[in-house]
Amino acid sequence: MVASLKKQFKTEFAVELTCQSCVDDVSNVLKQFPGIEQFDINLSEQRVTIEGTAPPSKVSRALKETGRTVIVRGQGVADDKQGHSGAAVCIFDVYGDDPTKQLPKGKSGLARFVQIDNDTCLIDLTVEGLTPGKHGVHIHECGDVSRGWLSTGDHFNPTGVDHGDEFTGHVGDLGNLEVDDNGWGDMVVESERIKVWDIIGRSMVITKDEDDLGKNKQTQQQSKWNGNSGPGILCGIIARSAGAFENMKKVCACNGKTLWEEARLVQDKKVSSL
Template sequence: MEELGSSRALSKFEFAVQMTCEKCAHAVKNVLQDVKGVKEFSINMDSKSVLVETTLLAEEVHRLLETTGRKAVLKGMGTIKSKNLGAAVAMMSGEGPIQGVVRFIQASENTCIIEGTLDGLSPGLHGIHVHEFGDISNGCESCGEHYNPHRNSHGGPGEDNRHVGDLGNIFAEDNGRASFRLVDERLKVYEIIGRSLVVDEREDDLGHGGHQLSKTTGNSGRRLACGIIARSAGLFENNKQLCTCDGITIWEERNYPIAGPGRNTQLQSPPANL
């Protein structure tokens, strides 16, 4: 079977899965046990949870789980370590239809896993960077410059002389979707919570182009989408079963937008697939 994930660094995802009997658990086991990129998994019927140790994207594991016909919700993420070193998430939005989710997991003191999916991009490469401010009051323009605490020149992943926030490029397919998994040795989750993540119009030249902007921004054009980086639940830190503000279960919440007017509007009439 083809391996879906794109990095050897392992992370763990905790999913709530709508399992009601042993037959459900057996179905989950069948879809996970022979997948390359899934190292280990465990199923707990009492808590209706599935813990997956993997190199796959959370989106890929989520899709596998839901091929069983059961709803699944990501509840927490972390690493193979017993101690959670930090996790964060950025809800991305921008020009036109661009939207998506990017997650950060501190796998070790020197390894941060960044994974996400964005839709609505033009096909090809797009620069992606952590910026210094978690301010989107004026769209992506108020996010400040690249996060660069050491005052280095712009560069790319794996280079010594780079902004800490320089994460390189992500690739959007012809359908406008970019699904990616990056592993970075400079980024620390605890340093970037409250800052922002920005995706740019064009490919980042990683500081190696001849343009005058190469050493500062990578000459990657306008800022297309951004999101504030917020702390996310680590493994076993999210016991939520009911959203107290809306009175809906996690299974219902899965079908609604995270926030905004669309959430309240849709809550008035349940989705057809419930």
């Protein structure tokens, strides 16, 4: 599900650029991408900044298809004077109910949250390697993944209502993510119910089955609780993250690796663990 975004925002990408030819390749991709109002490519800083309504997850995928390593470094609003009210990220790094099990080869997921203003939170989610079809997406009340999704608690529900859709259900109900035949899925939502400061430290779970949005009358009790969406298959903790131009790190303080080496190490770890 990709909503039609009403507000413009800014996304900063770190892109592995080595020469003018790289700049030209990336520029050609961005010029043809719908929803990008303007962009800037800085070769010396290996930075690409876009402004517009284009979902960052789709832009990131298009940039990666040029064969380059791409990392989202921060997001914010297009109007620098306005600023943003907070940003968060959820990296799905636990598979199913076994926190010791590395993600199967080809499976990954990332969600980013930007509080555009006091009323609106932009949620941008992308996954790879899931079964084609619809999968429920929920924010859970606890940031505990010691037993995988089983220890994340119930859906985040500060208003005490029944499960439902992203407009009337639990605050943590985000509806369904639709995965295509190639295993890719994107979901972009502008929510007036979720606030970044309320969800940092909680968790996010993607379920095996489609969420019925609380409308299944045959299994009403289960439907009003979790939408009959089944067990979790991906989960992660929501953590505070940088806005646009707030993260200037080029080298990881933990191991001295550049951000490109670090990104490849993470990917290699997922593959070698299988």
